[in-house]
Amino acid sequence: MPLVYVLGIVAILLYACSCFRTLVGQRSNVLRSLPGPPVTRWFGNHLQHVLDPFVSRKAHEIFVQLYGRTMRIRGLGPWDERLLTLDPVSFSHIVKNTVIYQKPWQSRRLITSLIGCGMLSAEGQVHQRQRRVALPAFAAQNMRSLVDISFRKGIQLRDAWMNLIRSETKSTCARIDVCQFVSRTTLDVMGLAGFDYNFNSIEDETNEVFIAYRDMFEVAVSQSPRFRSLLLMYLPTINRLFPDKTVRTVQQSREVIHRVAGRLIQEKKRKISEGEKSGPYEGADLLTLLLKSNAATDIPPEQRLSDEDILSNINTFMFAGSDTSSLSVTWTLFLLAQNPKIQDRLRTELLSVAHEFPADLSHLTEDQIQTLHTTLCALPFLHNVTRESLRLIPPVHSSLRVATQDNEVPTMYPIYERDGTVNERRRSFIVPKGTVVHLPFEAFNLDKCVWGEDAWDFNPDRWNNLPEIVQQCPWHFSNILTFSAGPRACPGLRFSLIEMKTLYYILLTNFVFKETEDKVVPHNVVLTRPYLSGKFEEGTQCPLLVSRFSAT
Numbered sequence: 001m002p003l004v005y006v007l008g009i010v011a012i013l014l015y016a017c018s019c020f021r022t023l024v025g026q027r028s029n030v031l032r033s034l035p036g037p038p039v040t041r042w043f044g045n046h047l048q049h050v051l052d053p054f055v056s057r058k059a060h061e062i063f064v065q066l067y068g069r070t071m072r073i074r075g076l077g078p079w080d081e082r083l084l085t086l087d088p089v090s091f092s093h094i095v096k097n098t099v100i101y102q103k104p105w106q107s108r109r110l111i112t113s114l115i116g117c118g119m120l121s122a123e124g125q126v127h128q129r130q131r132r133v134a135l136p137a138f139a140a141q142n143m144r145s146l147v148d149i150s151f152r153k154g155i156q157l158r159d160a161w162m163n164l165i166r167s168e169t170k171s172t173c174a175r176i177d178v179c180q181f182v183s184r185t186t187l188d189v190m191g192l193a194g195f196d197y198n199f200n201s202i203e204d205e206t207n208e209v210f211i212a213y214r215d216m217f218e219v220a221v222s223q224s225p226r227f228r229s230l231l232l233m234y235l236p237t238i239n240r241l242f243p244d245k246t247v248r249t250v251q252q253s254r255e256v257i258h259r260v261a262g263r264l265i266q267e268k269k270r271k272i273s274e275g276e277k278s279g280p281y282e283g284a285d286l287l288t289l290l291l292k293s294n295a296a297t298d299i300p301p302e303q304r305l306s307d308e309d310i311l312s313n314i315n316t317f318m319f320a321g322s323d324t325s326s327l328s329v330t331w332t333l334f335l336l337a338q339n340p341k342i343q344d345r346l347r348t349e350l351l352s353v354a355h356e357f358p359a360d361l362s363h364l365t366e367d368q369i370q371t372l373h374t375t376l377c378a379l380p381f382l383h384n385v386t387r388e389s390l391r392l393i394p395p396v397h398s399s400l401r402v403a404t405q406d407n408e409v410p411t412m413y414p415i416y417e418r419d420g421t422v423n424e425r426r427r428s429f430i431v432p433k434g435t436v437v438h439l440p441f442e443a444f445n446l447d448k449c450v451w452g453e454d455a456w457d458f459n460p461d462r463w464n465n466l467p468e469i470v471q472q473c474p475w476h477f478s479n480i481l482t483f484s485a486g487p488r489a490c491p492g493l494r495f496s497l498i499e500m501k502t503l504y505y506i507l508l509t510n511f512v513f514k515e516t517e518d519k520v521v522p523h524n525v526v527l528t529r530p531y532l533s534g535k536f537e538e539g540t541q542c543p544l545l546v547s548r549f550s551a552t
């Protein structure tokens with residue numbers, strides 16, 4: 001019998017043992033005292049209800065009506081009872097207590113195997129150290145060069161779309177997969193802003209580092225055969241012993257990134273140390289800022305990051321920062337195409353400042369670009385559209401944590417008993433060690449009890465008059481959970497807002513967006529991505545009809 005099958009059987013036995021142990025443990029699991037939706041089959045679960053954006057908003061609404069805001073749902077099988085909380089006090093407690101509530105080892109292992117152990121997957125002191133070194137790089141004063149980079153890449157994207165429209169012989173508009181182009185744009189921005197490297201992928205997709213990142217990220221979101229994935233989770237050495245095509249792709253990608261980024265790290269270090277003698281090196285990419293922050297005198301030597309850690313974090317920024325931003329921009333363009341009046345209003349606001357700058361955007365100086373960006377930041381409707389889109393379709397749909405010890409969790413709302421009665425006095429419950437906690441970012445953003453009956457509508461004006469209860473949710477950004485909350489909230493918030501608003505300005509003042517006849521639907525494949533209804537196998541896409549905007 002081939003060795004791989006023997007290993008497979010061993011892994012399955014190990015897995016079965018661990019399931020059995022957990023199953024026996026479940027009998028006394030105090031989480032069982034919480035109410036929750038039933039399962040109709042022994043191996044049934046609620047994963048689709050809570051993960052699939054096509055059904056999750058309705059599912060969460062029904063769950064809350066029936067079981068309150070603190071409930072038990074089933075994960076992979078009967079041994080996997082999870083906590084689902086829509087209670088803001090419980091949520092806040094869980095995301096704040098990062099020592100107790102950590103990311104599951106399964107997702108950390110997968111992320112680490114692809115991009116190294118950066119901020120997304122590190123835990124404990126390693127994570128704290130990385131965050132301490134990285135956060136200064138995201139400070140407002142360090143974002144100046146990002147404004148310039150986003151603007152110039154936006155112009156390149158504009159030119160690419162103009163060419164596509166011009167090449168149409170029978171129509172004045174082109175059917176463009178905006179998702180694909182915007183994704184290349186944000187990857188380009190991350191390359192330049194992240195480590196001063198131009199993929200130039202808007203114009204040409206042949207750069208080896210671009211291909212390496214693209215292939216690696218495709219592996220992260222591809223659904224590899226279930227048997228092998230399960231096996232790998234418990235026996236990762238199988239990849240070394242029996243590499244398949246995916247493993248070889250990841251290896252090749254990692255080699256390219258190591259070679260090029262490793263060289264860039266050494267070059268930057270040299271420039272920084274030369275600058276100590278001949279005047280400071282002014283590089284403003286995240287890599288330079290990370291290296292400078294790492295060398296700062298207030299960081300004790302034992303707290304400093306190794307070159308490997310630095311590279312893992314640059315990879316992490318590429319991974320966490322490019323697709324999220326591109327999907328936000330894509331969903332906004334889609335929502336604007338669905339809502340032409342809102343699109344017109346936004347364009348009118350953007351055009352009202354356009355006359356202050358040269359008509360040909362390609363000729364703006366760096367100072368003019370900075371002034372333009374400051375002007376954009378003060379535009380109220382642009383801000384409303386940006387955050388309304390982020391609220392309605394958060395790219396990170398939800399996240400998971402695991403309790404590393406028994407813990408008492410406070411609640412704001414009373415907890416339901418399993419028989420459906422409400423215990424008004426009970427305002428806390430115990431989460432047993434090992435419990436998986438589902439953090440539903442999207443469900444909080446779309447909660448009708450908080451945001452009102454129109455919570456599922458795209459209504460940027462809501463931000464002019466928020467219900468009081470919304471204002472009591474001071475999450476990381478604008479009372480929404482799109483960027484999470486607590487010590488592990490997204491450090492790239494400011495970065496992505498700059499990128500998004502710059503792109504909206506350039507795209508909306510140059511183009512008009514309309515829906516095509518195809519139905520675009522959201523699916524959660526690591527992030528909430530657009531697909532054509534019934535054509536999932538064609539991959540992520542968001543085709544829109546794009547025509548030139550002309551003021552006359």
Ligand code: HEM
Pocket residue numbers: 119120121131316317320321322324325328394395396398399400441481482483484487488489490491492493495496
């Ligand atoms: C619209 C754009 C973005 C959205 C919606 C977003 C959302 C999020 C969310 C929800 C998390 C928490 C994930 C979890 O707890 O499981 C997160 C973490 C993170 N994000 Fe973002 N992000 C965006 C852009 C960026 C950018 C541009 C960067 C970097 C340049 C970035 C870097 C990170 C990193 C490093 C983490 C891990 C933080 C930690 O665990 O300490 N993100 N992001």
